[in-house]
Amino acid sequence: MNQMPPALPETLPPMPGQRLARGVARALRQFDFVSVEELVPTPGLRVDLMALGPKGEVWIIECKSSRSDFMTDRKWQGYLEWCDRFFWAVDGDFPTDLLPEGTGLIVADAYDAEILRMGPETPLPGARRKVMMQKFARHAAVRLQAYRDPGVAGLVDP
Secondary structure, three states: OOOOOOOOOOOOOOOHHHHHHHHHHHHHHHHOOEEEEEEOOOOOOOEEEEEEOOOOOEEEEEEOOOHHHHHOOOOHHHHHHHOOEEEEEEOOOOOHHHOOOOOEEEEEOOOOEEEEEOOOOOOOOHHHHHHHHHHHHHHHHHHHHHHHOHHHHHHOOO
């Protein structure tokens, strides 16, 4: 008879932004999106969460845990050219009136999220979409390999 292994205790990510990313990633699964955290679309930019939809949609979600976190972000507009839709993910206490018009809004916690406002759709050019799909696939594969074999991480330069 097959027995299920005992459930592991849940471990929450340590940083508030990582907790938001986790809740958003969980919520996006209901729409058949998969996601990776901390993807670098181009040198100098690192997105909090990139989500890939069932039709190849590329969404970027920036997680902001506080007013000061948002106010010090100077790079977010550079993300727009790397996605079909851009969203902010914030918690329920965040002052959403600070967020720029014409961007998506997701309210999240570590367990779930709700899209309150869709970001406008700006379809990626085909060549840029191909680059992003390859980056997504490689990023996900590297993460999975490091999870399955932690010793392999030291074998290559990042």
